[in-house]
Amino acid sequence: xxxxxxRVFAALADPTRRDIVARLSxxxxxVNELAAPYDVSVQAVSKHLKVLSDAGLVSRSKDxxxxxCHLEAEVFDLMTKWIERYRRQAEERFSRLDAVLAAMDDxxxxxxxxxx
Amino acid sequence: xxxxxxRVFAALADPTRRDIVARLSxxxxxVNELAAPYDVSVQAVSKHLKVLSDAGLVSRSKDxxxxxCHLEAEVFDLMTKWIERYRRQAEERFSRLDAVLAAMDDxxxxxxxxxx
DNA sequence: GCGTTACTAAACCTTTTGGTTGACAACCTT
DNA sequence: AAGGTTGTCAACCAAAAGGTTTAGTAACGC
Numbered sequence: 001x002x003x004x005x006x007r008v009f010a011a012l013a014d015p016t017r018r019d020i021v022a023r024l025s026x027x028x029x030x031v032n033e034l035a036a037p038y039d040v041s042v043q044a045v046s047k048h049l050k051v052l053s054d055a056g057l058v059s060r061s062k063d064x065x066x067x068x069c070h071l072e073a074e075v076f077d078l079m080t081k082w083i084e085r086y087r088r089q090a091e092e093r094f095s096r097l098d099a100v101l102a103a104m105d106d107x108x109x110x111x112x113x114x115x116x
Numbered sequence: 117x118x119x120x121x122x123r124v125f126a127a128l129a130d131p132t133r134r135d136i137v138a139r140l141s142x143x144x145x146x147v148n149e150l151a152a153p154y155d156v157s158v159q160a161v162s163k164h165l166k167v168l169s170d171a172g173l174v175s176r177s178k179d180x181x182x183x184x185c186h187l188e189a190e191v192f193d194l195m196t197k198w199i200e201r202y203r204r205q206a207e208e209r210f211s212r213l214d215a216v217l218a219a220m221d222d223x224x225x226x227x228x229x230x231x232x
Numbered sequence: 233g234c235g236t237t238a239c240t241a242a243a244c245c246t247t248t249t250g251g252t253t254g255a256c257a258a259c260c261t262t
Numbered sequence: 263a264a265g266g267t268t269g270t271c272a273a274c275c276a277a278a279a280g281g282t283t284t285a286g287t288a289a290c291g292c
Contacts, residue, residue: 003131010129013122014280018198025202027209031239044281046240051279065238065289073206076199082134083192086141090189093143130250147269160251162270167249181259181268 004056005078011055016040017048024058024071031067120172121194127171132156133164140174140187147183 012018020034035045049069052058056075060067128134136150151161165185168174172191176183 005134006129006131009125010279013126013129015119015122016280018121022202025205025209032237040280041282042239043241043283047280050240067239071202071206073203076203080196080199083196086138086187087189087192089141090187093141126249132250148267156250157252158269159253159271163250166270181257183269 004075005082007051007055008057008075008078011051011057014048014051016045017052020045020048020052020069021057021071024069025073028068028070031069034069120191121198123167123171124173124191124194127167127173130164130167132161133168136161136164136168136185137173137187140185141189144184144186147185150185 012021016038023029023034031046031049032042034049035042038045049058049060053060053069057072058069059072060069128137132154135153139145139150147158147162147165150165151158154161165174165176169176169185173188175186175188177186
């Protein structure tokens with residue numbers, strides 16, 4: 001699972017991490033702030049943040065002993081591009097099927113195996 | 117990881133499964149057809165298809181011994197909705213920051229530590 | 233300097249994941 | 263009925279994920 005797209009999808013597969021992303025979308029926050037609402041250890045949240053940061057979804061900066069987390073929302077484009085590509089392809093196929101069915105309806109005798 | 121959104125993200129975190137989705141976007145296919153390009157066993161691909169189907173991304177039908185796989189592209193909406201929500205929120209916050217910076221630029225003397 | 237705060241690293245444990253092989257069910261073909 | 267396809271199920275295995283606890287580092291406040 002080396003490629004970034006896989007890392008991004010995997011990062012967002014965890015509800016806690018999605019929640020962290022949601023909260024970061026409202027503004028930067030420190031590890032302790034992010035960990036507060038959960039009943040897991042700060043270390044666990046720190047690990048989640050490493051996963052998010054390895055996926056490129058969050059960046060870290062330095063403020064004294066604090067390591068504020070910042071959401072890098074552009075990475076979302078990676079996913080939406082992938083998704084849209086195949087959604088579009090599936091929809092096109094779907095409308096082609098519609099066209100075929102309509103054609104069969106128009107000329108029922110030439111349907112399926114029309115050689116001319 | 118009970119919720120569907122988690123299952124969908126997790127399903128797409130695997131490159132092989134993303135590849136299967138990509139191929140299904142071009143049209144339905146059987147397990148053997150889908151397994152052919154990979155050097156893993158058919159059983160492994162069958163497991164991948166179970167993951168995709170548990171996530172709601174593919175549906176199976178019945179044709180003699182065959183179980184054709186069909187892409188359910190509407191599930192993509194689940195993800196894009198989630199993504200767009202937080203992307204938008206992050207962008208709004210970003211433009212508010214821009215506004216603040218612009219205001220500071222307009223009246224540099226009142227800006228926090230501006231030595232004129 | 234000394235304790236406190238903020239965080240990360242390391243070792244460990246358990247569950248999940250992705251793969252294997254072997255057996256089996258269901259259906260077609262002959 | 264016998265044999266070949268197509269696909270799943272079950273048992274097993276190694277590696278990864280997600281959590282814990284225990285240490286350890288780095289910067290601050292006094």
